[in-house]
Amino acid sequence: MNKAAFxxxxxxxxxxxxxxxxxxxxxxxxxxxxxxxxxxxxxxxGSERGGHAHIEQLEFLIALSGSFDVVLKNGTSETIITLNKPNIGLLIPIGIWRELQNFSSGSVCLVLASDVFAEEDYIRDFEDFELFKKGISKT
Structure with missing residues (x-):
């Protein structure tokens, strides 16, 4: 993992x-x-995908064709990664907010996930994500 652990x-x-x-x-x-x-x-x-974080699931993204940007937020900082090579993938750890944007025409984003779909693993509201990163439960 890189020094930011993002x-x-x-x-x-x-x-x-x-x-x-x-x-x-x-x-x-x-x-x-x-x-x-x-x-x-x-x-x-002009469309965006993502807009969520996972509590337990890891994901690995690959631009099989074309390109797109992945905006990652860890609660204190943000970085943008451009994926545009089918032999380089992006591992996103748990608890990282992601937004996918700037899709080129004909782009294909492959996602490999560590678990099956479970709605309860998603944090879909950014304010809830910020509370999650601070260790505060929204109840």
Whole structure:
């Protein structure tokens, strides 16, 4: 994990071939067992995705095609990561707010998740996220 412990960029193995490149995710390529796979595509120009944090779930994002920005917030600071290479993925730890924006035409975002969908794992309100980061429960 980088010094801010916000995220980690992971370079996936890239097998060069004159017929086209191939990248593989297996074994310990990423630090969790994949329990869910989904992808975002045909995102209209100017639209945003994400806008949430996870309490327990890790996610690994890859721009399979095109590019997009991932805005990450940890409660005290913010960083923007541009994903635009299919052999570099972004590991997002638990408790990090994410917003995906600036999707290029034809972009595809692949998401590998450490758990199946569970609505109770999502923090969808930024004010609730700020309370969560301060250790305050909204009840």
């Amino acid at each position: 995220y980690e960029l992971i370079h996936l193995p890239k097998i060069h071939d004159t017929r086209g490149n191939l990248s593989v995710i297996e074994g310990d390529t990423i630090p969790f067992e994949i329990k869910r796979v989904y992808y975002l595509y045909d995102v209209p120009s």
